[in-house]
Amino acid sequence: MPDEYFDLRLYVAGQTPKAVRAFANLRTICEEHLAGRYRIEVIDLLESPQLGRGDQILALPTLVRRLPSPIKKIIGDLSNTERVLVGLDLRPRGSGGV
Amino acid sequence: MDNTAPPRGLGKAPTGIAGLDDITNGGFPVGRPTLIVGGPGSGKTLLGITFLVNGALRFGEPGVLMSFEENAEELAADVASLGVDLAALVDKGQLLVDYVHVDRSEIEETGEYDLEGLFVRLDSAVRAIGAKRVVLDTIESLFGGLSNESILRAELRRLFRWLRDRDLTVVITGERGEATLTRHGLEEYVTDAVIQLDHRVLDQISTRRIRVVKYRGSSHGTNEYPFLIDADGISVLPLTSLTLQHAASTERVPSGLEALDGMLGGAGYFRGSTILLSGTAGTGKTTLAAHFADATCRRGERCLYFLFEESPQQMLRNMRSAGIDLQPWVDGGLLVLHADRPSRHGLETHLTVMHRLVQRLHPDVVIVDPITNLLTVGTDIDVRSMLTRVIDFLKIRGTTALFTSLTPGGADAAATQTVISSLMDSWLLSTMEVANRRRSRWLSILKSRGMAHSNEEREFHLTDRGVEIAAGRADDVRGSAHAG
Numbered sequence: 001m002p003d004e005y006f007d008l009r010l011y012v013a014g015q016t017p018k019a020v021r022a023f024a025n026l027r028t029i030c031e032e033h034l035a036g037r038y039r040i041e042v043i044d045l046l047e048s049p050q051l052g053r054g055d056q057i058l059a060l061p062t063l064v065r066r067l068p069s070p071i072k073k074i075i076g077d078l079s080n081t082e083r084v085l086v087g088l089d090l091r092p093r094g095s096g097g098v
Numbered sequence: 099m100d101n102t103a104p105p106r107g108l109g110k111a112p113t114g115i116a117g118l119d120d121i122t123n124g125g126f127p128v129g130r131p132t133l134i135v136g137g138p139g140s141g142k143t144l145l146g147i148t149f150l151v152n153g154a155l156r157f158g159e160p161g162v163l164m165s166f167e168e169n170a171e172e173l174a175a176d177v178a179s180l181g182v183d184l185a186a187l188v189d190k191g192q193l194l195v196d197y198v199h200v201d202r203s204e205i206e207e208t209g210e211y212d213l214e215g216l217f218v219r220l221d222s223a224v225r226a227i228g229a230k231r232v233v234l235d236t237i238e239s240l241f242g243g244l245s246n247e248s249i250l251r252a253e254l255r256r257l258f259r260w261l262r263d264r265d266l267t268v269v270i271t272g273e274r275g276e277a278t279l280t281r282h283g284l285e286e287y288v289t290d291a292v293i294q295l296d297h298r299v300l301d302q303i304s305t306r307r308i309r310v311v312k313y314r315g316s317s318h319g320t321n322e323y324p325f326l327i328d329a330d331g332i333s334v335l336p337l338t339s340l341t342l343q344h345a346a347s348t349e350r351v352p353s354g355l356e357a358l359d360g361m362l363g364g365a366g367y368f369r370g371s372t373i374l375l376s377g378t379a380g381t382g383k384t385t386l387a388a389h390f391a392d393a394t395c396r397r398g399e400r401c402l403y404f405l406f407e408e409s410p411q412q413m414l415r416n417m418r419s420a421g422i423d424l425q426p427w428v429d430g431g432l433l434v435l436h437a438d439r440p441s442r443h444g445l446e447t448h449l450t451v452m453h454r455l456v457q458r459l460h461p462d463v464v465i466v467d468p469i470t471n472l473l474t475v476g477t478d479i480d481v482r483s484m485l486t487r488v489i490d491f492l493k494i495r496g497t498t499a500l501f502t503s504l505t506p507g508g509a510d511a512a513a514t515q516t517v518i519s520s521l522m523d524s525w526l527l528s529t530m531e532v533a534n535r536r537r538s539r540w541l542s543i544l545k546s547r548g549m550a551h552s553n554e555e556r557e558f559h560l561t562d563r564g565v566e567i568a569a570g571r572a573d574d575v576r577g578s579a580h581a582g
Contacts, residue, residue: 013214022209045215049222056199057215059244075244076209087206 006030006038006088007067011057013045018077022061025078033090063087110316111159111231111267114152115145116457117334121310121319126291131258131268133288135280136295141306141327142271143168143176145295146233148332149269151182153231154192159267161231162223163195166239170197180331194223200243207245213253217260224266232261236271238282258287279311290314296322305444308334324446326454335450346370346548351397351463351498354389357567361543361552363575367524368548370496372489374469374519376503377528381539382560383502384408386528387465388417388424389564390500394463395427402434402461404452406471410435421563434459440471448472449488456497464492469501469518489521523547528558541567550575 010026012019023042030038045052045060055064055073065072065088074087085091110124119125126132126149136142150161165173173195177184187193196219224232237254244250261268270288272280279285285292292311297304308325310318325334350365359366367373377383387403394401405413410428413435417424427433436455438448456464466472469485492499503518519525524546531538542555554574558567 011215013218016214018210018212025209045218049218052215052219052222053196057219058198058200058213058240059211059216060214061211062215071204072206073204074206074208076207076211079209083206083208087208 003037004068006034006065007041008038009041009043009055009064009066011043011045011052011055011060011062011064013060016060019061021077021079022063025081025084026063029078029081029084033085065089111149111153112157113145113149114156115148115332115334117323117325117453118308118332121308121323121334122291122313123316123318126267126269127313127316128267129262129265130290131261131270131288132291132293133280133284134269134271134293134295135274135285135311136271137274137297140274140295140297141325141332142295143173143235144180144327145293145332146235146269146271147173147177147182147184148180150193150231150233151177151180151184151187154187159230160192160194160227161233162220162227162229163193163233163235164198164220164223164237165195165235166198166200167236168197169199170195173197181329191227194227194229196220196223198239200240202243202245205243211246211249213240213250213257216253217257224264230265230267231269232266233269234271235269236273238272238280238284241282254284254287291316295325305446307446324444324450326447326450330454333450333454335446335453347496352393353386354391354393355386355565355567357556357569358386358389358541358565361541361554361556361567361570361575362524362546363549363551367498367546369498370493371498371523371547372492372521373498373500373524373526374503374522375500375526375528376505376519378505378530381528381530382558382565383504383528384413384467385417385420385422385560385565386526386541387467387500387502388413388420388422390463391433391465392422392424392427395424395430395432398432399462400432400434400459401427401463401465402436402455402459403465403467405435405437405467406440407468408437410437413437419562420560434461445472452488453491456492456495460495461497464497464499465502466499467502468504470504473518485518486521519544524551529555 010023026040030040043051059075061077063074063078072087074084078084086093109128111128112119112125134142134145147163150163153159153161168176174184184193188195240250270284272284275281291313294309294311296307306325306327307322309322323334325332347369349369350367351369352359352366353362375383375386391401391403414424424433428435525544526541527544528539528541531540539558540555541558543551552570552574554570556567556570558565
């Protein structure tokens with residue numbers, strides 16, 4: 001899937017330190033692995049709480065991979081790059097990690 | 099939040115489940131969480147939804163259901179038995195249902211997170227309809243969906259604080275645990291009120307029980323109380339050990355047989371008293387009971403007749419051939435026949451059904467024919483205390499109750515029925531004798547509190563005009579002048 005397009009949504013509730021960290025981590029990972037074929041939409045649930053229902057958001061921050069399907073969810077501040085890559089299917093499960 | 103609500107803290111939020119509000123002295127604590135614990139199929143979800151539905155329909159308190167386990171279809175199927183249209187409540191803004199789905203297999207966890215998303219959802223739901231009640235069913239599903247238990251526990255603690263700060267009356271359901279009360283120790287967070295539901299099957303008879311384990315700052319019944327789940331939803335039998343405080347009426351109610359009234363000091367039973375009619379098979383117990391039912395309806399009063407041996411059609415037919423036509427009373431609604439197989443439920447369940455029918459129909463007279471069939475389904479529970487409670491319940495309502503009782507042939511009736519007879523105000527015994535190849539039936543009064551009564555065994559006949567009792571000796575009923 002090298003040329004697949006990644007449609008990503010990052011759910012947060014306000015500019016919390018975790019949210020800021022998650023966004024920064026996500027940008028770095030995307031630039032490195034998905035340059036030119038990704039889109040990040042940040043949704044602040046404090047502004048549009050009803051959007052949390054559709055994607056079944058409980059934990060924050062939550063990263064949702066809307067495309068390519070199937071939908072994947074990664075929760076947390078995305079500080080463990082290996083796990084984020086596994087969660088996004090950019091690296092096979094169990095191959096990396098320390 | 100608005101400030102129009104009455105002061106909160108010690109208030110009670112009624113569940114609308116009659117017996118439950120009795121044993122909790124008014125309902126669940128307002129503005130605080132109540133934990134409902136039970137095994138699978140114990141009725142936790144139904145209890146939670148009933149709390150919300152009654153809150154919306156009867157107490158003007160909109161509610162939010164956050165369902166972690168069931169989806170819309172499952173939930174609809176669950177409450178279909180209640181006869182409640184959830185969709186209509188939702189349309190009217192009295193109820194909001196949010197289905198929360200957590201699946202660990204689709205979630206990767208990396209780094210720190212919190213459950214703010216859950217808070218935001220709950221907050222927006224509560225605000226959307228101005229909810230006063232919230233049910234979380236069951237939040238411990240989160241333990242299956244998220245792996246970081248320390249985050250989860252910290253967030254749960256925060257959640258309950260958050261709910262309290264908003265004065266929400268909350269019901270949390272929890273799966274019963276092995277070593278702890280709930281599987282994931284939810285009781286650690288909910289310290290105000292804990293209710294336990296239990297569904298046992300003993301001797302192939304299922305019995306549901308409810309118990310208030312804890313209720314901070316409030317008195318509550320401590321017993322296990324039987325409860326029912328059926329087409330009318332949940333009902334709890336709020337039996338408490340009552341003191342002997344019921345008013346004793348001096349009014350008399352005729353037995354339906356003039357001669358029997360004569361044996362009872364000339365006027366029949368006391369209103370609100372309990373009468374035991376025991377006898378061996380074929381001694382006309384149902385016929386005597388039918389006379390009483392007939393007399394009740396003739397006075398324009400209502401009679402609730404429980405049949406534990408015959409079907410209503412059978413009983414009506416048999417009584418018609420004995421000269422007692424009860425059909426018109428059934429048609430007119432004064433006589434309600436309720437037939438059930440004793441083996442279908444446990445004793446408590448039967449008693450719960452009886453309790454509810456009495457509350458619904460307000461009968462003047464209740465007949466149980468025969469009570470003995472019920473006693474055989476009592477298992478390890480104390481049959482006597484159960485019966486005492488039902489009798490107390492009827493007495494407090496001023497309901498006259500007649501229980502027929504089948505005594506085994508040959509045995510000494512007086513000895514075999516001591517358990518129940520001491521609870522009764524009047525005790526009638528009908529027996530059969532065989533002499534010269536002729537069977538004869540005899541009726542006597544073993545006791546009748548507070549009245550002079552017959553001391554003689556009187557022969558009686560079962561005819562096509564009902565029971566006919568032979569005349570007694572002139573001095574049989576003595577001292578009626580100084581009765582009572």
